[in-house]
Amino acid sequence: MLDILIHGAQLIDGTGAAARRANVGVRGDRIAAVGELTDAEAGQRIDASGLVVCPGFVDIHNHAHAEAEGGITTMPQADNMVRQGVTTLVAGNCGGSRWPIDEHLAEVEQLEIRQNYATFIGHSTVRGKALRGKRAADPEALEQMCRLIVKGVEQGAMGVSTGLPNSSASTNELIEVARAAARAGGIYASHIRDEGEKLLEAVDEAIQIARQAEAPVQISHLKTYGSSTWPKIDTLEQMLYKAADEGLPVTADRYPYTRCFTGIRALARDAASRLLGKKDRTAAETRELLAAIRRRIDFTGGPEHTTLAPLTPAPELDGRTLADYSRDQGLSPAEAVLQLTERGGVSAIYDVMCEANLHRILALPMVMVSSDGHLRIPGRGVSHPRNYGTFPRVLGKYVREEGVVPLGEAVKKMTSMPAEKLKLRDRGVVRQGAFADLVILDPRTVTDRATFEDSHRYPVGIEYVIVNGGVAVAAGETAAGCFGRVLRRH
Numbered sequence: 503m504l505d506i507l508i509h510g511a512q513l514i515d516g517t518g519a520a521a522r523r524a525n526v527g528v529r530g531d532r533i534a535a536v537g538e539l540t541d542a543e544a545g546q547r548i549d550a551s552g553l554v555v556c557p558g559f560v561d562i563h564n565h566a567h568a569e570a571e572g573g574i575t576t577m578p579q580a581d582n583m584v585r586q587g588v589t590t591l592v593a594g595n596c597g598g599s600r601w602p603i604d605e606h607l608a609e610v611e612q613l614e615i616r617q618n619y620a621t622f623i624g625h626s627t628v629r630g631k632a633l634r635g636k637r638a639a640d641p642e643a644l645e646q647m648c649r650l651i652v653k654g655v656e657q658g659a660m661g662v663s664t665g666l667p668n669s670s671a672s673t674n675e676l677i678e679v680a681r682a683a684a685r686a687g688g689i690y691a692s693h694i695r696d697e698g699e700k701l702l703e704a705v706d707e708a709i710q711i712a713r714q715a716e717a718p719v720q721i722s723h724l725k726t727y728g729s730s731t732w733p734k735i736d737t738l739e740q741m742l743y744k745a746a747d748e749g750l751p752v753t754a755d756r757y758p759y760t761r762c763f764t765g766i767r768a769l770a771r772d773a774a775s776r777l778l779g780k781k782d783r784t785a786a787e788t789r790e791l792l793a794a795i796r797r798r799i800d801f802t803g804g805p806e807h808t809t810l811a812p813l814t815p816a817p818e819l820d821g822r823t824l825a826d827y828s829r830d831q832g833l834s835p836a837e838a839v840l841q842l843t844e845r846g847g848v849s850a851i852y853d854v855m856c857e858a859n860l861h862r863i864l865a866l867p868m869v870m871v872s873s874d875g876h877l878r879i880p881g882r883g884v885s886h887p888r889n890y891g892t893f894p895r896v897l898g899k900y901v902r903e904e905g906v907v908p909l910g911e912a913v914k915k916m917t918s919m920p921a922e923k924l925k926l927r928d929r930g931v932v933r934q935g936a937f938a939d940l941v942i943l944d945p946r947t948v949t950d951r952a953t954f955e956d957s958h959r960y961p962v963g964i965e966y967v968i969v970n971g972g973v974a975v976a977a978g979e980t981a982a983g984c985f986g987r988v989l990r991r992h
């Protein structure tokens with residue numbers, strides 16, 4: 503006898519194969535059978551006529567560990583993710599993670615989590631421990647860093663993540679770090695050094711690292727940042743195809759929006775970054791600092807293209823553009839950035855990407871879908887809509903409405919591609935014996951509803967989400983059970 507029988511649906515199995523009519527039977531935490539199953543008895547029958555059943559989504563680039571914004575240990579239920587159909591969260595990205603890995607995973611294991619949880623080791627996190635105040639990584643510090651990374655992967659991390667803007671790590675250091683992660687069985691995921699002016703150089707560095715370290719590489723949230731970078735899309739595509747032709751395991755992920763979300767520090771790069779940390783700045787240095795910030799604001803499209811988005815409500819900042827805020831304060835936009843940074847910073851949304859390139863990046867065969875999101879308390883603070891809408895937005899806007907990617911291909915980018923990259927066994931596909939991580943969606947209606955103006959809104963059309971055989975979303979609403987597990991590399 504089956505626990506659950508899903509009948510009447512079109513099956514999209516996650517491999518990229520075309521949809522076919524098949525019923526899916528679940529017993530315990532696994533898929534017991536796929537096929538006609540006409541005589542099967544089941545404890546629960548889900549009539550999925552007119553709907554699609556597919557694997558649960560694996561969000562390979564997520565910040566669910568990040569406590570400041572409400573991480574997994576403070577909000578293990580993570581409704582904003584499960585309601586999108588995410589059944590596995592992969593946290594610890596962009597160079598920052600919790601540490602030690604074994605303690606963190608043991609802590610999460612004690613919680614009632616709604617979806618599966620895995621993490622990378624943040625390179626910046628272990629770098630700080632290995633450097634112990636030193637400015638550069640000498641051979642001894644580098645060796646220590648690599649030891650920590652191997653240890654972290656052995657304790658179950660998926661590999662190492664880097665956050666390279668403003669990092670002083672050399673390419674050589676990164677090769678060693680990637681090699682250590684790969685030898686232990688993990689991957690190298692990278693928020694590359696520059697997504698704007700030096701995008702192509704940064705992608706080239708990531709490809710070099712794959713080649714020299716013999717490491718699987720994931721380029722995180724691939725984008726062309728700033729209008730002067732947009733025309734580089736042709737070369738970017740050629741580089742990725744060339745790496746693939748060479749047999750290098752270089753893949754990437756992307757969220758389906760043209761605005762990004764990060765700290766206001768993103769406007770204080772390079773020279774500005776160096777001078778910001780300097781005590782007793784001279785007047786000339788402050789001028790240089792402001793000039794560098796001004797250049798970056800211009801590169802980002804001007805102060806009206808940056809919207810302040812504090813994580814905790816702050817009326818003088820909430821939803822104000824940098825242009826509005828600097829006017830309110832009687833400061834120049836660069837002075838306002840300096841003031842906000844010195845007060846501890848604030849997050850902001852930057853309108854820096856273009857729709858045409860988003861289409862092209864999403865359609866690339868080596869690109870997966872990721873949210874780059876955080877766990878959020880519904881209704882609290884300004885949020886990037888990707889936290890609620892990433893996967894349904896791809897399925898609604900980019901698959902059904904605009905035809906950028908066929909449905910089967912889009913599902914593959916959300917399921918088997920990330921699962922294979924991370925070697926998550928028996929996940930990311932619908933087949934007999936695999937874990938019962940499943941989504942039942944309505945292909946006619948599925949779409950996001952969260953916007954930049956009204957960001958805390960659940961999507962529509964994600965009817966059921968099943969995690970390890972337990973029902974986490976039923977008839978479009980959050981269900982009571984928590985069936986997520988910690989996923990370890992080994």
Ligand SMILES: [Zn+2]
Nearest residue numbers: 596693722723
């Ligand atoms: Zn990042």
